[in-house]
Amino acid sequence: MFFETLKLAIQAIAxxxxxxFLTVLGIVIGVGAVIAMVTIGNGTTARVAADIAKLGSNLLFVRPGQFGPGRSSAEAKPFNARDIAALKTQLHRAxxxxxxxxxxxxxxxxxxxRNTTISGTDNDFFTALDWQLTQGRSFLEGEIRSGRAACIIGETVRDELFGNAEALGQRIRVNKVSCEVIGLLAAKGQSSFGTDRDDIIVMPLRTFQRRIAGNTNITAIYISARDGVQTAKVQAxxxxLLRERRNIGPGAEDDFSVRDMKEVAQxxxxxxxxxxxxLGAVAGVSLLVGGIGIMNIMLVSVTERTREIGIRLAIGAQESQVLLQFLVEAIVLSLFGGVIGIMAGLGIAALATRAIQIxxxxxxxxxxxAxxxxxxxxxxxxxxxARRAARLNPIDALRHE
Amino acid sequence: MHSPADKSPALIELKAVSKIYGAGMAEVRALDSVDLSIDDGEFVAIMGPSGSGKSTAMNMLGCLDRPSSGRYLFKGVDVGALSRNQRALLRRHYLGFVFQGFNLLARTSAVENVELPLIYRGIAAAPRRRQAMKALAHVGLAGREHHSPGELSGGQQQRVAIARAIATRPAVLLADEPTGNLDTKTSLEIMELLERLNRDEGLTVIMVTHEAEMAAYAGRIIHFLDGRIDHDATNRDAA
Structure with a gap:
């Protein structure tokens, strides 16, 4: 009898x-939306976590002034070469x-x-940011000391300026300075903030100060801690050291700030x-709307179904047989919609994650x-x-309008 | 099914059957202590104005409803004592229904509609199809087996309904205003079909109608009035 019931249910569906279709659609939308949204959300979180790992481990970022609204690092005194020398010799944990x-x-x-960002720095920049060169070399000691016009360029700059041509050894103009390309940086992709990290040119600090900026200001310091060292200790x-060097008395506020990138990451x-x-909440609403859709279709069809139930009861179906048929119908539709919904949700999530690279x-x-x-x-x-209808007197069910 | 060993000679027997709806002042006696006996092979027409109790009597005879008091014996079995499921089984095996509004399943072919009661009887697919086709041929619908109700005329739909009712070879065919939705010519054709089934195959037919012209086909006409049998007579004009 079960197979007959299954057959009756499938016939009724067909x-x-x-x-x-509408019932299945409600389920497909509900299930699909939830799966797609949550999967995309999870992908974004995973992407951010991976980006943070790429940012360089144990990285501290120092700049003049305090972070926060209404504060600008421009007003605070920048760092100078002696500050850097002191940090390099005295920070044993860095x-x-x-x-x-x-x-x-x-x-x-x-x-x-191309308009791009240029950074004047030294070779510690690549260590601190955990950034490899794909071709060429880093700066030579002499280049850093003498301030030679040598630059290492990011993937975006290389692609824009050179396309498929060989970049290494060529000279580019940076503002009015002619500069030899000595190295190419590995592609890092977009940062979590949406900026292109490969849109960069790196040159020795001294070259930058003399020929681009025209001053000796240092506006940021990147410091990475040694493996196994707590960044909080390095930060302290x-x-x-900087309070001492910048003559900040006890009780006075710092005129610089140190950020642990791990905290930013968190x-x-x-x-x-x-x-x-x-996203999950939005998806939940879709699920609810889908559910209401299913509900509506089921309730709207009840008039027609009630007559059908009346007919079946009058010609000798037992209440339990009619109910079993309706239950099987609902299960078959739900399974069908559920499977399509899962496939649709996963498909959309797969396309979307590929499109936004997460x-x-x-x-x-x-x-x-879902x-x-x-x-x-x-x-x-x-x-x-259906149960309510099946409990009616068959005659009442038949007369149902 | 038409076992001669039955103790009760009558196929259907109502003994002081009453059906009361509501309670107290609002009490309505749809049937008021009705005694009625119908034998195997009869063709009975039940007539009466609306509210006379003829539909209630029909529901009672069709085991769709239970008496408030009195006893309804079908083949000697007290229907009032049966559960809902037992009455469903009784309908499945002994009764066939034809309704005024045809009540076929929409978007379902004629032969599938006729097969429906056979499915509930647990008849396997192949013999079920054969029996359904035979029943359709019997009501003159050979060649229309795969039309859905929407593609058939009213008269043809009622023939499908009759085929559905007789496909199980029931003991009694209950017809509730079977010609109520049909024009006169088609109505007469349906009546001739019912009469033929009664005469040639000994099928017991009980029909509710308010048209004397249709009742004239029956061998016995019962008039209801105010929940009681007003008049019960053999119809001498019937063949």
């Missing part, structure tokens, strides 16, 4: 293609101390030009977690939850109106 000064320049090669060392991760939660992180619990919820709604609203 005989009402529109109703079946692996690399890289001074940096930056500005925006126009880089030109042949007929190609930096603060003590803030960012927390933000993306909230974002995932938000990893595809699947959470099986979400797949299960499916279970939709199936439950489908079954409940397919079954309970």
């Amino acid at each position: 005989r009402n293609p529109l109703r079946s 692996r690399a101390v890289a001074p940096a000064a930056q500005t925006i320049v126009t880089a030109i090669y042949g007929t190609e030009s 060392d930096i603060e003590r 803030t960012l991760t927390a933000t993306t977690t909230v974002l995932t939660g938000l 990893p595809f992180v699947l959470d099986p619990m979400i797949v299960f939850f 499916f279970a919820f939709s199936a439950l709604v489908g079954v409940l609203f397919g079954y309970f109106p």
Whole structure:
């Protein structure tokens, strides 16, 4: 009898293609939306976590002035070469101390030009930021001391200026300075803030100060801690040393700030977690709307179904047989919609994660939850109106308008 | 099914059956202590104005409803004592229904509609299809088996309904205003079909109608009035 019931249910589904389609659609939208949204949210979080790892481990970022609204590092006294020398010799827990000064320049090669960021620094920059060269070499000791016009360029700059041509050994113009390309940086891609980290030219600090900036200001210091050293200890060392060097009396506020990039990372991760939660909530609403859709279709079709139930009861079907048929119908539709919804959700998530370059992180619990919820709604609203109808006197069911 | 070993000679027997709806002042006696006996092979027409109790009597005879008091014996079995499921089984095995509004499943072919009661009887697919085709041929619908109700005229739909009712070879065919939705010419054709089934195959037919012209086909006409049998007579004009 079970196979007969299954057959009856499938026949009933096939005989009402529109109703079946709408029911399945509700489930597909609900399940698909939740799976797609949550998977994209999880991918974003994973991407941010991976970016943070790429930022360089144990990285501390120092700049003049305090972070925060209404404060500008421009007003505070910049660092100087002696500060850097002191940090390099006295910070025993640091692996690399890289001074940096930056500005925006126009880089030109042949007929190609690009506005990009230029950083004046030394070789510790690559260590601190954990940034490899794909070709060429880093700066020579003599180049750093003498301030030679040598530069190392990021992937975006290389692509814009040189395209498929060989970049190494060529000379580019940076503002009015002619500069030899001695190295190419590995591509880092976009940062979590959406900026292109490969849009950069790096040159020796002294060259930058003399020929680009025209001053000896150092506006940032990148410091990475040695392996196994707590960044908090290095941060305390930096603060003590810089307070001393900048003559800040006891009780007075720092006129510089030290940021542990790990903390920034944690803030960012927390933000993306909230974002995932938000996407999940939006998806939850889709699920609810899908559920209401299923509910509506099921309730609207009850008039027609009630007559059908009346007919079946009058010609000798037992209440339990009619109910079993309706239950099987609801289960078949829910399963069908659920499977399509899962495939659609995963498909959309796969496309979207590829499009915005984030990893595809699947959470099986979400797949299960979305499916279970939709199936439950489908079954409940397919079954309970049918149960009410099946308990009617067959004659009343037949007269149902 | 038409076992001669039955103790009760009558196929259907109502003994002081009442059906009361509501309670107290709002009490309505749809049937008021009705005694009625119908034998195997009869063709009975039940007539009466609306509210006379004829539809209630029909529901009672069709085991769709239970008496408030009195006893309804079908083949000697007290229907009032049966559960909902047992009454469903009784309908499945002994009764066939034809309704005024045809009540076919929409978007379902004629032969699938006729197969429906056979499915509930647990008949396998192949013999079920054969039996359904035979029943359709019997009501003059050979060649229309795969049309859905929407593609058939009212008269043809009612023939499908009759085929559905007789496909299980029931003991009794209950027809509730079977010609109520049909024009006169088609109505007469349906009546001739019912009469033929009664005469040639000994099928017991009980039909509710308010048209004397249709009742004239029956061998016995029962008039209801205010929940009681007003008049019960053999129809001498019937063939």
